[in-house]
Amino acid sequence: MAKAQDKASKEAKAAAKAARKAASKERRQQIWQAFQMQRKDDKALIPLMAGIIVVVTAIFVVLALFAHIGPWWLWGPLGLILGVLISFIVFGRRVQKTVYRKADGQPGAAGWALSNIKGQWRVQQAVVGTSHLDAVHRVIGKPGVILVGEGQASRVKPLLAQEKKKAARVVGDTPIYELIVGNGEGEIPLSKLERHIRKLPGNIDRKRMDALEGRLSALKAKGSGGAAMPKGPMPQGAKMRSAARTVRRR
Structure with a gap:
Protein backbone atom coordinates (compact mmCIF):
# COMPACT_ATOMS: atom_id res chain seq x y z
CA MET A 1 0.00 0.00 0.00
CA ASP A 104 -8.23 51.00 -30.41
CA GLY A 105 -11.54 51.49 -32.19
CA GLN A 106 -12.32 47.79 -32.53
CA PRO A 107 -15.63 46.53 -31.10
CA GLY A 108 -15.06 44.92 -27.72
CA ALA A 109 -11.70 46.61 -27.12
CA ALA A 110 -12.82 48.27 -23.88
CA GLY A 111 -14.19 44.99 -22.55
CA TRP A 112 -10.91 43.28 -23.39
CA ALA A 113 -8.92 46.01 -21.63
CA LEU A 114 -11.12 45.77 -18.54
CA SER A 115 -10.77 41.99 -18.40
CA ASN A 116 -6.99 42.41 -18.20
CA ILE A 117 -7.00 44.71 -15.18
CA LYS A 118 -5.11 43.10 -12.32
CA GLY A 119 -6.47 43.16 -8.80
CA GLN A 120 -9.84 42.77 -7.13
CA TRP A 121 -12.00 44.11 -9.93
CA ARG A 122 -15.24 42.33 -10.85
CA VAL A 123 -15.76 42.82 -14.58
CA GLN A 124 -18.92 41.93 -16.46
CA GLN A 125 -18.56 42.54 -20.17
CA ALA A 126 -21.43 43.77 -22.33
CA VAL A 127 -24.20 43.91 -19.74
CA VAL A 128 -26.18 45.77 -22.38
CA GLY A 129 -25.50 46.47 -26.03
CA THR A 130 -26.89 47.21 -29.47
CA SER A 131 -26.80 45.56 -32.87
CA HIS A 132 -24.23 48.21 -33.86
CA LEU A 133 -21.82 46.64 -31.33
CA ASP A 134 -22.11 49.53 -28.89
CA ALA A 135 -21.93 48.20 -25.35
CA VAL A 136 -21.78 49.01 -21.67
CA HIS A 137 -19.47 46.99 -19.43
CA ARG A 138 -19.81 46.92 -15.66
CA VAL A 139 -16.93 46.97 -13.20
CA ILE A 140 -17.26 46.58 -9.44
CA GLY A 141 -14.31 47.72 -7.37
CA LYS A 142 -13.39 49.78 -4.35
CA PRO A 143 -14.58 53.00 -6.03
CA GLY A 144 -18.05 51.46 -6.39
CA VAL A 145 -19.84 50.60 -9.63
CA ILE A 146 -18.17 51.74 -12.83
CA LEU A 147 -20.12 51.65 -16.08
CA VAL A 148 -17.87 51.77 -19.14
CA GLY A 149 -19.42 52.44 -22.52
CA GLU A 150 -17.85 51.96 -25.92
CA GLY A 151 -19.13 52.72 -29.38
CA GLN A 152 -20.87 55.73 -30.89
CA ALA A 153 -21.32 58.26 -28.09
CA SER A 154 -24.81 59.25 -29.20
CA ARG A 155 -25.93 55.63 -28.84
CA VAL A 156 -23.83 54.78 -25.79
CA LYS A 157 -25.05 57.62 -23.56
CA PRO A 158 -28.67 56.35 -23.47
CA LEU A 159 -27.35 52.85 -22.71
CA LEU A 160 -25.30 54.21 -19.82
CA ALA A 161 -28.29 56.14 -18.47
CA GLN A 162 -30.46 53.03 -18.74
CA GLU A 163 -27.94 50.82 -16.96
CA LYS A 164 -27.24 53.43 -14.28
CA LYS A 165 -30.94 53.73 -13.50
CA LYS A 166 -31.24 49.97 -13.30
CA ALA A 167 -28.17 49.59 -11.06
CA ALA A 168 -29.20 52.46 -8.78
CA ARG A 169 -32.24 50.47 -7.67
CA VAL A 170 -30.06 47.82 -6.01
CA VAL A 171 -26.75 49.49 -5.03
CA GLY A 172 -28.13 52.01 -2.55
CA ASP A 173 -25.76 54.90 -1.85
CA THR A 174 -22.79 53.23 -3.58
CA PRO A 175 -21.22 55.64 -6.11
CA ILE A 176 -21.86 54.87 -9.78
CA TYR A 177 -19.33 56.19 -12.29
CA GLU A 178 -19.99 56.53 -16.01
CA LEU A 179 -17.16 56.44 -18.55
CA ILE A 180 -17.09 56.39 -22.34
CA VAL A 181 -14.05 54.97 -24.09
CA GLY A 182 -12.96 56.86 -27.17
CA ASN A 183 -10.88 59.73 -28.46
CA GLY A 184 -13.54 62.42 -28.45
CA GLU A 185 -14.07 65.26 -26.00
CA GLY A 186 -14.79 63.99 -22.51
CA GLU A 187 -13.97 60.41 -23.48
CA ILE A 188 -11.23 58.16 -22.07
CA PRO A 189 -8.65 56.82 -24.56
CA LEU A 190 -8.39 53.03 -24.49
CA SER A 191 -4.72 53.13 -23.47
CA LYS A 192 -5.57 55.28 -20.42
CA LEU A 193 -8.69 53.40 -19.30
CA GLU A 194 -7.03 51.22 -16.67
CA ARG A 195 -5.05 54.13 -15.25
CA HIS A 196 -8.18 56.27 -15.04
CA ILE A 197 -10.13 53.57 -13.21
CA ARG A 198 -7.32 52.95 -10.74
CA LYS A 199 -7.22 56.65 -9.87
CA LEU A 200 -10.86 56.68 -8.76
CA PRO A 201 -11.23 57.07 -4.98
CA GLY A 202 -11.92 54.04 -2.80
CA ASN A 203 -15.43 54.13 -1.36
CA ILE A 204 -16.37 50.56 -0.43
CA ASP A 205 -14.70 47.47 1.02
CA ARG A 206 -14.45 43.92 -0.30
CA LYS A 207 -17.48 42.72 1.64
CA ARG A 208 -19.59 45.42 0.04
CA MET A 209 -18.16 44.50 -3.37
CA ASP A 210 -19.27 40.89 -2.89
CA ALA A 211 -22.78 42.00 -1.95
CA LEU A 212 -23.03 44.33 -4.95
CA GLU A 213 -21.80 41.64 -7.31
CA GLY A 214 -24.56 39.31 -6.16
CA ARG A 215 -27.26 41.94 -6.52
CA LEU A 216 -26.13 43.19 -9.91
CA SER A 217 -25.65 39.68 -11.29
CA ALA A 218 -29.36 39.15 -10.73
CA LEU A 219 -30.18 41.97 -13.10
CA LYS A 220 -30.91 40.87 -16.64
CA ALA A 221 -30.00 43.18 -19.47
CA LYS A 222 -32.90 44.05 -21.72
CA GLY A 223 -32.88 44.22 -25.48
CA SER A 224 -29.98 42.66 -27.33
CA GLY A 225 -27.82 42.72 -24.18
CA GLY A 226 -24.37 41.25 -24.37
CA ALA A 227 -25.21 38.68 -27.04
CA ALA A 228 -24.27 40.99 -29.90
CA MET A 229 -20.97 42.05 -28.39
CA PRO A 230 -17.72 40.15 -28.93
CA LYS A 231 -15.80 39.33 -25.76
CA GLY A 232 -12.72 41.33 -26.71
CA PRO A 233 -11.45 43.06 -29.85
CA MET A 234 -11.97 41.55 -33.27
CA PRO A 235 -9.44 38.86 -34.29
CA GLN A 236 -6.83 41.25 -35.75
CA GLY A 237 -3.62 40.98 -33.70
CA ALA A 238 -4.86 38.16 -31.47
CA LYS A 239 -1.42 36.57 -31.18
CA MET A 240 0.12 39.89 -30.22
CA ARG A 241 -2.47 40.40 -27.46
CA SER A 242 -1.83 36.93 -26.05
CA ALA A 243 1.91 37.50 -26.09
CA ALA A 244 1.49 40.92 -24.51
CA ARG A 245 -0.29 39.37 -21.53
CA THR A 246 2.62 36.94 -21.17
CA VAL A 247 5.18 39.75 -21.28
CA ARG A 248 3.26 41.66 -18.58
CA ARG A 249 3.32 38.62 -16.30
CA ARG A 250 7.08 38.06 -16.63
Whole structure:
Protein backbone atom coordinates (compact mmCIF):
# COMPACT_ATOMS: atom_id res chain seq x y z
CA MET A 1 0.00 0.00 0.00
CA ALA A 2 2.77 2.39 1.00
CA LYS A 3 4.72 1.56 -2.16
CA ALA A 4 1.67 2.24 -4.30
CA GLN A 5 1.15 5.62 -2.62
CA ASP A 6 4.82 6.47 -3.03
CA LYS A 7 4.67 5.55 -6.71
CA ALA A 8 1.54 7.66 -7.20
CA SER A 9 3.22 10.58 -5.44
CA LYS A 10 6.29 10.33 -7.68
CA GLU A 11 4.11 10.17 -10.78
CA ALA A 12 2.17 13.24 -9.63
CA LYS A 13 5.39 15.16 -9.01
CA ALA A 14 6.74 14.13 -12.42
CA ALA A 15 3.51 15.22 -14.10
CA ALA A 16 3.59 18.57 -12.28
CA LYS A 17 7.21 19.10 -13.30
CA ALA A 18 6.40 18.29 -16.92
CA ALA A 19 3.46 20.71 -16.83
CA ARG A 20 5.68 23.49 -15.47
CA LYS A 21 8.27 22.86 -18.17
CA ALA A 22 5.59 22.91 -20.87
CA ALA A 23 4.13 26.16 -19.50
CA SER A 24 7.59 27.74 -19.36
CA LYS A 25 8.30 26.69 -22.93
CA GLU A 26 4.98 28.13 -24.08
CA ARG A 27 5.72 31.45 -22.36
CA ARG A 28 9.13 31.65 -24.05
CA GLN A 29 7.54 30.94 -27.42
CA GLN A 30 4.91 33.64 -26.86
CA ILE A 31 7.57 36.18 -25.87
CA TRP A 32 9.60 35.29 -28.96
CA GLN A 33 6.50 35.67 -31.14
CA ALA A 34 5.80 39.05 -29.53
CA PHE A 35 9.38 40.13 -30.20
CA GLN A 36 9.21 39.05 -33.84
CA MET A 37 5.90 40.86 -34.41
CA GLN A 38 6.98 43.96 -32.52
CA ARG A 39 10.27 44.39 -34.36
CA LYS A 40 8.42 44.32 -37.68
CA ASP A 41 6.17 47.19 -36.59
CA ASP A 42 8.73 48.98 -34.44
CA LYS A 43 11.98 49.56 -36.34
CA ALA A 44 13.53 51.35 -33.36
CA LEU A 45 13.04 48.41 -31.00
CA ILE A 46 16.30 46.51 -31.57
CA PRO A 47 18.56 49.62 -31.66
CA LEU A 48 16.84 50.91 -28.53
CA MET A 49 17.22 47.65 -26.60
CA ALA A 50 20.83 47.24 -27.72
CA GLY A 51 21.59 50.85 -26.83
CA ILE A 52 20.15 50.44 -23.34
CA ILE A 53 22.26 47.33 -22.71
CA VAL A 54 25.46 48.98 -23.98
CA VAL A 55 24.93 52.26 -22.10
CA VAL A 56 24.04 50.65 -18.77
CA THR A 57 26.96 48.22 -19.01
CA ALA A 58 29.33 51.06 -19.91
CA ILE A 59 28.15 53.14 -16.96
CA PHE A 60 28.89 50.31 -14.55
CA VAL A 61 32.33 49.70 -16.06
CA VAL A 62 33.21 53.41 -15.93
CA LEU A 63 32.09 53.63 -12.32
CA ALA A 64 34.21 50.63 -11.45
CA LEU A 65 37.30 52.06 -13.18
CA PHE A 66 37.11 55.68 -12.06
CA ALA A 67 35.02 55.65 -8.89
CA HIS A 68 36.90 52.65 -7.51
CA ILE A 69 33.74 50.93 -6.32
CA GLY A 70 35.06 47.50 -7.24
CA PRO A 71 36.71 45.49 -10.02
CA TRP A 72 35.35 46.19 -13.51
CA TRP A 73 35.08 42.48 -14.29
CA LEU A 74 32.53 42.22 -11.47
CA TRP A 75 30.57 45.40 -12.15
CA GLY A 76 30.57 44.90 -15.92
CA PRO A 77 28.43 41.73 -15.81
CA LEU A 78 26.16 43.36 -13.21
CA GLY A 79 25.64 46.27 -15.58
CA LEU A 80 24.95 43.84 -18.41
CA ILE A 81 22.30 42.03 -16.38
CA LEU A 82 20.65 45.31 -15.36
CA GLY A 83 20.77 46.55 -18.95
CA VAL A 84 19.05 43.41 -20.20
CA LEU A 85 16.39 43.77 -17.51
CA ILE A 86 15.71 47.42 -18.37
CA SER A 87 15.60 46.67 -22.09
CA PHE A 88 13.11 43.87 -21.43
CA ILE A 89 10.89 46.26 -19.46
CA VAL A 90 11.04 48.76 -22.33
CA PHE A 91 10.20 45.97 -24.77
CA GLY A 92 7.15 44.97 -22.73
CA ARG A 93 5.85 48.53 -22.58
CA ARG A 94 6.30 49.04 -26.31
CA VAL A 95 4.47 45.77 -27.00
CA GLN A 96 1.62 46.88 -24.75
CA LYS A 97 1.48 50.25 -26.51
CA THR A 98 1.31 48.52 -29.89
CA VAL A 99 -1.45 46.20 -28.70
CA TYR A 100 -3.58 49.10 -27.49
CA ARG A 101 -2.97 50.99 -30.72
CA LYS A 102 -4.15 48.02 -32.80
CA ALA A 103 -7.14 47.35 -30.55
CA ASP A 104 -8.23 51.00 -30.41
CA GLY A 105 -11.54 51.49 -32.19
CA GLN A 106 -12.32 47.79 -32.53
CA PRO A 107 -15.63 46.53 -31.10
CA GLY A 108 -15.06 44.92 -27.72
CA ALA A 109 -11.70 46.61 -27.12
CA ALA A 110 -12.82 48.27 -23.88
CA GLY A 111 -14.19 44.99 -22.55
CA TRP A 112 -10.91 43.28 -23.39
CA ALA A 113 -8.92 46.01 -21.63
CA LEU A 114 -11.12 45.77 -18.54
CA SER A 115 -10.77 41.99 -18.40
CA ASN A 116 -6.99 42.41 -18.20
CA ILE A 117 -7.00 44.71 -15.18
CA LYS A 118 -5.11 43.10 -12.32
CA GLY A 119 -6.47 43.16 -8.80
CA GLN A 120 -9.84 42.77 -7.13
CA TRP A 121 -12.00 44.11 -9.93
CA ARG A 122 -15.24 42.33 -10.85
CA VAL A 123 -15.76 42.82 -14.58
CA GLN A 124 -18.92 41.93 -16.46
CA GLN A 125 -18.56 42.54 -20.17
CA ALA A 126 -21.43 43.77 -22.33
CA VAL A 127 -24.20 43.91 -19.74
CA VAL A 128 -26.18 45.77 -22.38
CA GLY A 129 -25.50 46.47 -26.03
CA THR A 130 -26.89 47.21 -29.47
CA SER A 131 -26.80 45.56 -32.87
CA HIS A 132 -24.23 48.21 -33.86
CA LEU A 133 -21.82 46.64 -31.33
CA ASP A 134 -22.11 49.53 -28.89
CA ALA A 135 -21.93 48.20 -25.35
CA VAL A 136 -21.78 49.01 -21.67
CA HIS A 137 -19.47 46.99 -19.43
CA ARG A 138 -19.81 46.92 -15.66
CA VAL A 139 -16.93 46.97 -13.20
CA ILE A 140 -17.26 46.58 -9.44
CA GLY A 141 -14.31 47.72 -7.37
CA LYS A 142 -13.39 49.78 -4.35
CA PRO A 143 -14.58 53.00 -6.03
CA GLY A 144 -18.05 51.46 -6.39
CA VAL A 145 -19.84 50.60 -9.63
CA ILE A 146 -18.17 51.74 -12.83
CA LEU A 147 -20.12 51.65 -16.08
CA VAL A 148 -17.87 51.77 -19.14
CA GLY A 149 -19.42 52.44 -22.52
CA GLU A 150 -17.85 51.96 -25.92
CA GLY A 151 -19.13 52.72 -29.38
CA GLN A 152 -20.87 55.73 -30.89
CA ALA A 153 -21.32 58.26 -28.09
CA SER A 154 -24.81 59.25 -29.20
CA ARG A 155 -25.93 55.63 -28.84
CA VAL A 156 -23.83 54.78 -25.79
CA LYS A 157 -25.05 57.62 -23.56
CA PRO A 158 -28.67 56.35 -23.47
CA LEU A 159 -27.35 52.85 -22.71
CA LEU A 160 -25.30 54.21 -19.82
CA ALA A 161 -28.29 56.14 -18.47
CA GLN A 162 -30.46 53.03 -18.74
CA GLU A 163 -27.94 50.82 -16.96
CA LYS A 164 -27.24 53.43 -14.28
CA LYS A 165 -30.94 53.73 -13.50
CA LYS A 166 -31.24 49.97 -13.30
CA ALA A 167 -28.17 49.59 -11.06
CA ALA A 168 -29.20 52.46 -8.78
CA ARG A 169 -32.24 50.47 -7.67
CA VAL A 170 -30.06 47.82 -6.01
CA VAL A 171 -26.75 49.49 -5.03
CA GLY A 172 -28.13 52.01 -2.55
CA ASP A 173 -25.76 54.90 -1.85
CA THR A 174 -22.79 53.23 -3.58
CA PRO A 175 -21.22 55.64 -6.11
CA ILE A 176 -21.86 54.87 -9.78
CA TYR A 177 -19.33 56.19 -12.29
CA GLU A 178 -19.99 56.53 -16.01
CA LEU A 179 -17.16 56.44 -18.55
CA ILE A 180 -17.09 56.39 -22.34
CA VAL A 181 -14.05 54.97 -24.09
CA GLY A 182 -12.96 56.86 -27.17
CA ASN A 183 -10.88 59.73 -28.46
CA GLY A 184 -13.54 62.42 -28.45
CA GLU A 185 -14.07 65.26 -26.00
CA GLY A 186 -14.79 63.99 -22.51
CA GLU A 187 -13.97 60.41 -23.48
CA ILE A 188 -11.23 58.16 -22.07
CA PRO A 189 -8.65 56.82 -24.56
CA LEU A 190 -8.39 53.03 -24.49
CA SER A 191 -4.72 53.13 -23.47
CA LYS A 192 -5.57 55.28 -20.42
CA LEU A 193 -8.69 53.40 -19.30
CA GLU A 194 -7.03 51.22 -16.67
CA ARG A 195 -5.05 54.13 -15.25
CA HIS A 196 -8.18 56.27 -15.04
CA ILE A 197 -10.13 53.57 -13.21
CA ARG A 198 -7.32 52.95 -10.74
CA LYS A 199 -7.22 56.65 -9.87
CA LEU A 200 -10.86 56.68 -8.76
CA PRO A 201 -11.23 57.07 -4.98
CA GLY A 202 -11.92 54.04 -2.80
CA ASN A 203 -15.43 54.13 -1.36
CA ILE A 204 -16.37 50.56 -0.43
CA ASP A 205 -14.70 47.47 1.02
CA ARG A 206 -14.45 43.92 -0.30
CA LYS A 207 -17.48 42.72 1.64
CA ARG A 208 -19.59 45.42 0.04
CA MET A 209 -18.16 44.50 -3.37
CA ASP A 210 -19.27 40.89 -2.89
CA ALA A 211 -22.78 42.00 -1.95
CA LEU A 212 -23.03 44.33 -4.95
CA GLU A 213 -21.80 41.64 -7.31
CA GLY A 214 -24.56 39.31 -6.16
CA ARG A 215 -27.26 41.94 -6.52
CA LEU A 216 -26.13 43.19 -9.91
CA SER A 217 -25.65 39.68 -11.29
CA ALA A 218 -29.36 39.15 -10.73
CA LEU A 219 -30.18 41.97 -13.10
CA LYS A 220 -30.91 40.87 -16.64
CA ALA A 221 -30.00 43.18 -19.47
CA LYS A 222 -32.90 44.05 -21.72
CA GLY A 223 -32.88 44.22 -25.48
CA SER A 224 -29.98 42.66 -27.33
CA GLY A 225 -27.82 42.72 -24.18
CA GLY A 226 -24.37 41.25 -24.37
CA ALA A 227 -25.21 38.68 -27.04
CA ALA A 228 -24.27 40.99 -29.90
CA MET A 229 -20.97 42.05 -28.39
CA PRO A 230 -17.72 40.15 -28.93
CA LYS A 231 -15.80 39.33 -25.76
CA GLY A 232 -12.72 41.33 -26.71
CA PRO A 233 -11.45 43.06 -29.85
CA MET A 234 -11.97 41.55 -33.27
CA PRO A 235 -9.44 38.86 -34.29
CA GLN A 236 -6.83 41.25 -35.75
CA GLY A 237 -3.62 40.98 -33.70
CA ALA A 238 -4.86 38.16 -31.47
CA LYS A 239 -1.42 36.57 -31.18
CA MET A 240 0.12 39.89 -30.22
CA ARG A 241 -2.47 40.40 -27.46
CA SER A 242 -1.83 36.93 -26.05
CA ALA A 243 1.91 37.50 -26.09
CA ALA A 244 1.49 40.92 -24.51
CA ARG A 245 -0.29 39.37 -21.53
CA THR A 246 2.62 36.94 -21.17
CA VAL A 247 5.18 39.75 -21.28
CA ARG A 248 3.26 41.66 -18.58
CA ARG A 249 3.32 38.62 -16.30
CA ARG A 250 7.08 38.06 -16.63
